[in-house]
Amino acid sequence: MEISQELFYKNCLKLESANPQLATDVKSHFQTKFDFRIVRGLANTISVSGKQLSSRHNPKREAEVQASFITESKEIYLYGVGLGYLSENLLTRAQLSKLNIKILNLSLFSLVLSLRDQGTWISDERVYISLASSDLDLQTPYFAFHPDVLLADDRSQNIKNLLYINNCDHFSKKQFKRNESSLLKRVQENHAYIERDKGVEHLRNISSTQEAIVVGAGPSLELNIPKIQSYRFEKQQPIIISVGTASKLLVENGIVPDYVVIVDKDISISHPLVADFSKMMEASLLYSPLVQPDLIKAWYGDRYVAYSASPLFDKVKEIFPKGSLFSGGSVIHTAIDLARNLGCKSITLFGADFAYTGTQTHAGHESGTLTNYENITPANQANRWVKDGNGNDIPTHDSFISYLIELERYIERHPDIKFWNSSKTGAFIRGCNLIVDHA
Amino acid sequence: MNTKLVIEQLTDFATLLRLGRPLEVIDDLINLLTEIVPQTIGQKSATSYSVEEIFSLILSCQQAEDWLGLADYLEYELSDFLIDLS
Numbered sequence: 340m341e342i343s344q345e346l347f348y349k350n351c352l353k354l355e356s357a358n359p360q361l362a363t364d365v366k367s368h369f370q371t372k373f374d375f376r377i378v379r380g381l382a383n384t385i386s387v388s389g390k391q392l393s394s395r396h397n398p399k400r401e402a403e404v405q406a407s408f409i410t411e412s413k414e415i416y417l418y419g420v421g422l423g424y425l426s427e428n429l430l431t432r433a434q435l436s437k438l439n440i441k442i443l444n445l446s447l448f449s450l451v452l453s454l455r456d457q458g459t460w461i462s463d464e465r466v467y468i469s470l471a472s473s474d475l476d477l478q479t480p481y482f483a484f485h486p487d488v489l490l491a492d493d494r495s496q497n498i499k500n501l502l503y504i505n506n507c508d509h510f511s512k513k514q515f516k517r518n519e520s521s522l523l524k525r526v527q528e529n530h531a532y533i534e535r536d537k538g539v540e541h542l543r544n545i546s547s548t549q550e551a552i553v554v555g556a557g558p559s560l561e562l563n564i565p566k567i568q569s570y571r572f573e574k575q576q577p578i579i580i581s582v583g584t585a586s587k588l589l590v591e592n593g594i595v596p597d598y599v600v601i602v603d604k605d606i607s608i609s610h611p612l613v614a615d616f617s618k619m620m621e622a623s624l625l626y627s628p629l630v631q632p633d634l635i636k637a638w639y640g641d642r643y644v645a646y647s648a649s650p651l652f653d654k655v656k657e658i659f660p661k662g663s664l665f666s667g668g669s670v671i672h673t674a675i676d677l678a679r680n681l682g683c684k685s686i687t688l689f690g691a692d693f694a695y696t697g698t699q700t701h702a703g704h705e706s707g708t709l710t711n712y713e714n715i716t717p718a719n720q721a722n723r724w725v726k727d728g729n730g731n732d733i734p735t736h737d738s739f740i741s742y743l744i745e746l747e748r749y750i751e752r753h754p755d756i757k758f759w760n761s762s763k764t765g766a767f768i769r770g771c772n773l774i775v776d777h778a
Numbered sequence: 779m780n781t782k783l784v785i786e787q788l789t790d791f792a793t794l795l796r797l798g799r800p801l802e803v804i805d806d807l808i809n810l811l812t813e814i815v816p817q818t819i820g821q822k823s824a825t826s827y828s829v830e831e832i833f834s835l836i837l838s839c840q841q842a843e844d845w846l847g848l849a850d851y852l853e854y855e856l857s858d859f860l861i862d863l864s
Binding site: 378380381384386388389390391392393394395396401404405408483484485486488489506722 | 793796797798799800801842843844845846847849850853854
């Protein structure tokens, strides 16, 4: 296996019949400099940026294994192409009438076309080949080549992130099942509080203002504290909803939130980013039945409980019927949905970064390991990126990407609410306008 | 060590890696390797790699997120080494 210009043009000739525009684009990306090498085993493959594109020993067998997990369907989507073996395998299915190939990186595709004859599948009339970057959402049923996803180009970041979170979702659901008994035990321990406290339905449309500030714990919060302070001088002050881990920084700066939202089972009252409850006596707590009983007990002000759509709460909902809020993996979703539930039509986000700033993951936290962040890749070793408000790549990790996409989907589902972002230094959030230019 | 069982597990891990589901593999793989290492370090096999080399290559693959490379090491080099030992 070696780079062959002849092979490239031979493959391109076939591509011209399938998708002439794509063939032109591919030619313009031919011989883009790539960090790649041939890897020899019982067969050969290439490794691009340290990642093999197929098995080096038996790529045909690998394609068989992959195909065996792809549903028998008339139409299938492939994100990425690998070295082309899976396309060839799937096209042996007589019932397959359409195989959609979504290219995630034009330069990578161009490299693949110069290394192996792809003519068999490209010229099959059931194949429809196009750029993944022209799609807004994933199509199903699909199979994604993981190396292609990791090597997706800038234009395909949206689809790349969607593929990531689907992958993470699959894993989370398995993990959730593993932890289910301990979580149910926690809910049981909180029964007395759930019974006694009001549900979130008591907060429906009670807001006297339509404006809400929702404060997450992302690093950009530090820069924007003065903006939150400045709202005090407005005639109609917005409601301030803070996630638990942003509360200490707010309180230290003289801002007592109206609501504090805590949903994480591992957050304790001694968490370094959670304010001393005695300094937030006027604030109300909105909690999930999964939080620590000691934390609920220690709260001074009003308390409200909210379920989520998780099946984990199915039984307790029957015993103590109360309202639910949206959960997309992060407390920020629940805090935002609380603002909607209160009747707010304009929601401004602070500290909703979904990325690192420098080495920081949380505002007000410089060093040491935070609960649940023990295994998170440090910023200087991160290998996931999102665009910030200025269009620059900023380091992040899979969970943050997943939270970001869930938030973007939530925003899309609520066109009646205006969403604003206070910072350009965190991740760009689709559907969210920026309120300033400098931060 | 039950070589047959270990190889079955390595093949299952390799399959998940080939499907692009590394999150489901890594913790269990580390546990399995932690179990295998003390029983194999220093042992000679007729295969071309030493077990130390294989473990080191596995680690490199994991760091580079080279999941198909890792799948190959589990399903071929490491499995062949263990079969040869047994």
